[in-house]
Amino acid sequence: MARQLQPGPSPTSVLTARGVARGLRQLLPISLFVVPFGLAFGIAATEQGLGALQATVMSVLVFTAVAQFAALEFLTEPVAYVSLGLVVLALSARNIILGATLARWINPLPPGKRLLTLAFLTDANFSVAHSDLQRGETDLGPFLGGGIALWTAWVAGTALGAYGDLIGNAEAFGVSAAMPCFFAATVVGTLRSTSGLMVPVACAIAVSALTYPVLPTGWNIILAALVGGALSLLTNDK
Amino acid sequence: MISELSYGLALGVMIVVVLGTRIAGAVFMSWFTPSPGIERFLEGLAASVIAALVASFLVTNDVKLTAAVVCAILTMLATRNVVWAMLIGMLAAALHPHLVQL
Numbered sequence: 001m002a003r004q005l006q007p008g009p010s011p012t013s014v015l016t017a018r019g020v021a022r023g024l025r026q027l028l029p030i031s032l033f034v035v036p037f038g039l040a041f042g043i044a045a046t047e048q049g050l051g052a053l054q055a056t057v058m059s060v061l062v063f064t065a066v067a068q069f070a071a072l073e074f075l076t077e078p079v080a081y082v083s084l085g086l087v088v089l090a091l092s093a094r095n096i097i098l099g100a101t102l103a104r105w106i107n108p109l110p111p112g113k114r115l116l117t118l119a120f121l122t123d124a125n126f127s128v129a130h131s132d133l134q135r136g137e138t139d140l141g142p143f144l145g146g147g148i149a150l151w152t153a154w155v156a157g158t159a160l161g162a163y164g165d166l167i168g169n170a171e172a173f174g175v176s177a178a179m180p181c182f183f184a185a186t187v188v189g190t191l192r193s194t195s196g197l198m199v200p201v202a203c204a205i206a207v208s209a210l211t212y213p214v215l216p217t218g219w220n221i222i223l224a225a226l227v228g229g230a231l232s233l234l235t236n237d238k
Numbered sequence: 239m240i241s242e243l244s245y246g247l248a249l250g251v252m253i254v255v256v257l258g259t260r261i262a263g264a265v266f267m268s269w270f271t272p273s274p275g276i277e278r279f280l281e282g283l284a285a286s287v288i289a290a291l292v293a294s295f296l297v298t299n300d301v302k303l304t305a306a307v308v309c310a311i312l313t314m315l316a317t318r319n320v321v322w323a324m325l326i327g328m329l330a331a332a333l334h335p336h337l338v339q340l
Contacts, residue, residue: 033321036321036324036325037321037324040324040328049239049240050245054245057249058249058252061249061253062249062252062253062256063256066288067256068252070291071248071252073291074248075240075244075245075248076239076240077239077244078244079240079244079247079248081248081251084248084251084252085251085255087287087291088255088256089255089259090283090284090287091284091287091288092255092259092260093259093280093283093284094259094280094281094284095256095259095260095263096259096262096263096266096280097263097280097281099259099260099261099262099263099264099267100263100264100266100267102263102264103263103264103266103267104267106264107264107267107268114264115261118260118261118264119257119260121260173328173332174306174327174328174331174332174333174334175328176303176331177306177307177310177328177330177331178324178327178328179295180291180292180295180296180299180303180306180307180310180327181307181310181323181324181326181327181328181331182310182320182323182324182327183291183292183295184292184307184310184311184314184327185310185311185313185320185323185324185327186288186320187285187288187289187292188311188314188323189314189318189320190285190288191285192318194281194285196278197281197282197285200285200286201285201286201289203286204285204287204289204290204293205289205292206293207290208291208293209293209294209296209297212294212297212298220290220294221287221290221291221294222287224286224287224289224290224293225283225286225290226283227286228282228283228285228286228287228290229279229280229282229283230279230282231282232278232279232281232282232283232285233275233278233279
């Protein structure tokens with residue numbers, strides 16, 4: 001994966017309302033695909049014992065599909081806060097790379113706008129906006145607008161799933177399988193797009209399964225992630 | 239079922255961690271340039287933690303879930319579409335009891 005991390009000369013960036021509107025329109029089609037995920041999360045969260053409002057508020061304030069799904073596993077008394085934090089951190093670590101890649105356009109903005117823009121950082125609006133920025137675009141509005149479109153769809157989907165009585169018996173819809181199926185598909189997608197991760201991921205799976213019976217809640221996943229991360233440092237795909 | 243307090247604390251942990259990762263990259267870049275090694279480590283970490291979660295689910299759950307995950311993986315390989323993979327996996331889980339009874 002050859003993302004440009006070198007800072008280079010900082011372009012003069014702007015954040016315009018017109019750009020935000022363009023981003024909203026640009027990411028609207030992709031956002032529609034986010035609604036079913038939100039729906040699945042809303043149902044899964046209420047199945048886990050969260051209130052409909054609690055599930056929706058989580059989507060409003062956290063806005064990250066994978067880590068929110070994963071967090072549900074930890075929302076039982078007593079809550080293993082350290083494991084929860086570490087798993088969420090490992091699942092969100094990609095954001096650090098995305099943010100670093102956008103830094104040369106985002107850092108010239110005033111602090112308030114910088115924070116606002118980064119709060120809506122996700123894979124989808126990053127990949128759309130980054131290619132435009134590399135072609136000379138200086139407006140971060142489309143990036144922010146895209147993020148707002150995705151956030152709206154995620155929150156709307158969650159609320160629909162959490163409040164919707166239309167669902168009836170959630171188990172009849174295979175809701176408990178939504179999260180593992182989504183995760184498995186994500187891994188397959190990553191393995192296809194990024195070379196050199198097959199061995200680290202296979203080892204992570206083995207470590208997770210083998211250490212599950214002996215480690216406290218969530219620590220098998222953290223150990224497996226660290227093993228996978230360390231092994232991906234050693235693998236050379238060139 | 240968890241208490242309001244536990245929910246609030248857990249939510250706080252999630253907000254701080256996720257927002258922290260969103261901001262961290264740009265902040266770090268104003269200090270130093272991350273090496274390709276750090277980039278590879280974070281990529282490996284992100285893929286491994288998801289795979290580890292799936293493995294954790296499969297060792298603690300039943301055949302139904304394994305069947306659903308296998309269907310999702312096959313759908314992903316065929317369509318390259320995460321939404322379809324998730325929906326087909328859910329469908330497999332929903333239909334599984336009926337198929338076993340046949």
